[in-house]
Amino acid sequence: MDTDVRQYLADLVAAARDVLGGDLVGAYAAGSVALGAYQVGRSDVDVALVCADALDDGHKRELVARLRHEALPCPARGLELVVYRREVAGSGTPEPGFEVELNTGARMPFRATWSGDERAAADGRFWYGLDRSILHQDGLALLGPPAEEMFADLSPADLRRLLVEALTWWLALPTPPGDEPAAGAEDAVLGACRSLVRCRDGVWLPKVAAGRRLVERGHPETALIERAIAVRLGGPPPGGREARDFQRGVRDEIRAAM
Structure with a gap:
């Protein structure tokens, strides 16, 4: 610390x-x-x-x-x-x-x-x-x-519901049109990674660590996740539209688990 x-x-x-x-x-x-x-x-x-x-x-x-x-x-x-x-x-x-x-x-x-x-x-x-x-x-x-x-943990049903609510809230925020780099898009991607890992594996990880776990397991959006991680080292953020598409995919998976 x-x-x-x-x-x-x-x-x-x-x-x-x-x-x-x-x-x-x-x-x-x-x-x-x-x-x-x-x-x-x-x-x-x-x-x-x-x-x-x-x-x-x-x-x-x-x-x-x-x-x-x-x-x-x-x-x-x-x-x-x-x-x-x-x-x-x-x-x-x-x-x-x-x-x-x-x-x-x-x-x-x-x-x-x-x-x-x-x-x-x-x-x-x-x-x-x-x-x-x-x-x-x-x-x-x-x-x-x-x-x-x-602190008591949430029930599995409440956890998934709140994760879906959180992703829905993020998706409702204004997003720049097109695929140009968008400020904050990396946090949108990595935050969704953390939610997905929590739903799949039952553990909270830091955002970057969650993204790396999904990359190691061959997530279909590995390239996007790696670009989001690279922002922490000074790289450009992903596009707003592709970040939102990734969030929707994560939300759909968590909804299906409900």
Whole structure:
């Protein structure tokens, strides 16, 4: 883990304990940090906090004030923080279920959402169940018991449904016409690779590792996947149309598994 990120996570947990006291029962690094795929200058820092009981409005707002970038500078592109009650974390629910969510950073628009019920469907309500599934497998405990004990996994049916919802959401985003290189197309391809590996093999991998596994197994779109991986080394991104076609194919396979 990057030294700056390690210190930042320690400072974040200390600030959260100042606000929540004994009600803070767990803190976990998620995302690329947990999966061992953090890239300086590219990755976000993803953190899940777990509290014993529901938070009142005052504690939510104080937590956001203490942890936003202006108060605690994030060394990455930004911080994506979600707070769950212990009951929700251990339930395996596919619903958002969070107490408060914070997005903040030098290169990330500020956003605070004060409950899971406020999360708009247009913004995607599938993220949270999938994130907790990753936490169950690989969450890095900063405070509290191991992540696999704190977070329950999704049922297979809920997992596949949320993966289909996620791919459908991505496919609805604007796409440049034609086959010219499109910014973000590599993430679309590699994110679909990760979803497909999770569905096929029952394991979450970093996006690049998931793409490499499919290449090693002779996926028909090997050339596209390899180009998406090469973007991480400075290559041009794939075309938007071919990235969307790949996502549709992955979605069709996962739907068939349902």
